[in-house]
Amino acid sequence: MNLKQLIIAFLSPRYPAAYTEQSIALRLNASGLLDARVTAEDVADALRALHKLGMVDLKIDQLDNSAVWQVTQEGSKRWVLEGRMTVV
């Protein structure tokens, strides 16, 4: 499983919850599923690539301008096709 697949495996079952890049990095590192630790920047790069593929959405909270990411319907479909693996 690469980082992009793990991000989808993290976000999909948690929809509609939306997470920051830092939160995602923290949870993926804690999952023990990665060979090496990832930074929030690594996650941001992967999220941008997934965004281009229509798998995730970037949302901005008007209150504090924080950016959060949420899986799209397309991303959820891919998650189901890939066996609904879940990052716990």
Place this chain on the structure above:
Amino acid sequence: MTTRCYRSKIGRLPFAVRNELNERIRDGVGGPEILAWLNGLKETRRILREIKSGDVNAQNLTDWRSSGYADWLEDQGQADRIRRLAEMSSTIAASAGGNAAGVGCNIAAAAIMDILEKADEENVADLAKALVQLRAGENAAQKLALAKEKNAIAEEQLSLSRAKFERDTARLFVKWAQNKDAVALATDRRLGGDEKTERLGRLMFGDLWEGADDGK
């Protein structure tokens, strides 16, 4: 999520094939039917050629049920649990008064998810119950505050009405104190209290006094 390495014939098959196989087992498709399907796949033929092995047989399928399929089921259970918690988090976030489709609500749902995921099953149920009760309590408190506000408004209106009545009465007194007929009636010692009231009423209010009830 768990990543496991399976060395069996079925375990060496591509992920997508194993996934479909698991779904067929879960859906109750019979063994012979599954084996016919599985051994007929191009991917299966290729893997079996690579490992120089015969067809996947009933024993291989039985072994798979207790290993890879059991793990897959466990993963599915985890996915279902996380989804249930996500639904619960979203409901709780929205019940706090936010727009369920709004970003703020989605961020709040993520924060609630973090808490629920750390709790065990029993605690989650208790926590959800407590949150629902808290929400019910908040609603009751809001209703009470609203009722108090309505009462305060009613009291204020009553107080204003009373003040207006007092001002109007004082003005009326000043006006009629300058009326000779009224003063004569009010100071006529031959008349009793009720009689004075009756006559002054007729003088001051004319026809409007007719039928007026003094509440006695």
